[in-house]
Amino acid sequence: MSIERKDEHDHDAWMEERDLTALESMYLSVLIWFDKRLRIVDYLELLEDLYYKVNMQMPKSHTEQYNLDNKFWYWYPLYALGSFSTIAYVVAAISGALLGFYYAPAAAAADGTPSVAYESILFIMGDLNLGLFLRSLHRWSAQIMVAAVFLHMLRVYFTGAYKEPRELNWIIGIVLISLTMVFGYSGYLLPWSQLSFWAGQIGVEMSLSIPLIGEYVAQLLFGGFTPSQATLVRMYILHVFLLPFVVTTLIAIHIGIVWMQGIAEPH
């Protein structure tokens, strides 16, 4: 009968009797430290699941399983288009964040004099170290993302991958492709060059032609009936604040659903 409370879970004593190596004991003490605080053991099932999934035996590939004479491999790039567009999106996000350090959506005049926005693009392209490459990278990754998204949609259509359990993801995909184009459009307006201005003009006219609510839409999206400073700032906020959150969330949902349902190989 000792006065001290007997600790049935004396992990230190247990570790000592186990005669562990330095690495093992270090690992265990870190694990115990965290487990005492976060009770990781409650989540053990999840961890085990992940662990065994990584070590899962590869099933036969589609070609092997159905004896397709290994004539299928050249379709693989088409099955990677979705991840290509995601990767291009990530590259565009990184280069865009770097460009954002130097770009200012300000003082958009439309009288042929270079605005602050235009000047900042000139600075990035002309004076900034690696600036030309940075802008080029941003533009090309955006172009490639759009191209990959279009081709991805075609691949999904022609291999029937949109069919029955995957309708929801097809519709999310349509929303995503539309938002990608809005992304591209709003970015196209940011340099406030001649083409930006007149593309903005087309956008204003498109929204004005919507019956009943056209004028409100033009006011909301473009801040007026002709491209101006308000248009530039709205497109900037759309491009760097609103769309990134929405599109990233949707991409996560899109990929999550693919993850849950698996890739639809052609049958």
Next chain:
Amino acid sequence: MTGDTPDEPTESATDRERVATDGGEDEVAADGTGIVPPDDETPTWSERKQRSQGLSRLTYEYFERSRREDQDLRQQSSYVERDVLAFPTWPHELVRNLALTSFFIGMILLLSAAVPPHLPGPADSGSTPAVILPDWYLYWSFGLLKLGPLNPDLSLLGGQKLMADRTYGVLANLVVVGAIAVVPFLNKGSARRPVEQPFWAGVGVMGVVFAFTIAVLSVKNLVPMDSHLLFDLTFLAPIVCGIIAYSVLRAMREGYMFDLNRRYYRLRPPK
């Protein structure tokens, strides 16, 4: 022996009642926390779920049903090999993509180093540029805005148009997007290859060709051709291409399906 559940509900219920009322004198938690260690009477999590009420109970019952459904399907299955309904994303698809991915990023870097973008002059509302175009991926949408000649003028309204040409163009965009959105609700089933469904493949080819022709229409001066002829070709070419694709795939189908059946449907019969 009937094989029914062997538990004695009344006895165990009274048992539990007794244990609950007498305070559990053999396991007193002296530390004052009032936490009772789990014993045989403590319900397991699945028992807790079974006893719960309302929506959670319903959810539990449904999950049990679907689990049983999966189990039954698996046992009934006469498939020779493992039934791959889909290719696993992790790790198989992601591992497969990694090599392609690194090559792909390299290509982006190379392209952007080799072909820097061009910056046109600053915005000037006074001088309209000769060519006003959005980025290439919006050409199809831009072309749909130029469908004015197709806007029906109704004789009922005395030759007036029901809506303005530009409203019609914006509506055409919505119609195209909507048509794409309803495809999975019209075309169901397990067919995956274009040859299996020549009609839908033909529709797809028509759509792709139309995207190109409408883009050419939007760039007007790209093709040196009479603009009326160009306008007609914009709508005729997709239909012709769609029909060609349909008939070619239709002709291929028999031989191809023979092959498919031989290799594939023996293992995995279609629905």
